[in-house]
Amino acid sequence: AQSVTQLGSHVSVSEGALVLLRCNYSSSVPPYLFWYVQYPNQGLQLLLKYTSAATLVKGINGFEAEFKKSETSFHLTKPSAHMSDAAEYFCAVSGPGGYNKLIFGAGTRLAVHP
């Protein structure tokens, strides 16, 4: 069965520092993976997706993620954090059964301090 584990429910970085949000997946089929961002009192917005093309995926707002099959990981990174990056981030994997459902991780709250 498909599942996603996000390591660290809270991550705090300084403005300008590297952002690293961790996501490990379990999948019985080749995974399709996604990162979403949620700002306060908003819905989720797609940051980037991996759909079996390039293993390094670039998304919006300067974020990128690398698919590593050997480590079953899809970690999200950004070289330099901005205050506006403070939000909740969710990793998701496409579920079984006709590819119709996404399975979400528990989320990681990113705080950026001056």
Add this chain to the structure above:
Amino acid sequence: EADIYQTPRYLVIGTGKKITLECSQTMGHDKMYWYQQDPGMELHLIHYSYGVNSTEKGDLSSESTVSRIRTEHFPLTLESARPSHTSQYLCASSEDSRNYGYTFGSGTRLTVV
């Protein structure tokens, strides 16, 4: 710009009232979903639909009901609201979740007093 709309954005209502949360999308997506999210918590799938006249319960048991009479419309109803229903409700749609993921609405924050 959002192509999926949820109304109302915020709702405060008394216990025992019947409420309907609206969700509409203009993208022609067959698949639609309702998630419940408590503050700072993970998403829980409560209902989904693969097309008109198709509805299924999700992973989290919910006292709410849904209907799908039109492709673009997927309302969620609570017959008798209780304080335990206080939460954020997120609606999403997809044509092909494997390749494109979901498009989410902005959510409805419900408070039952």
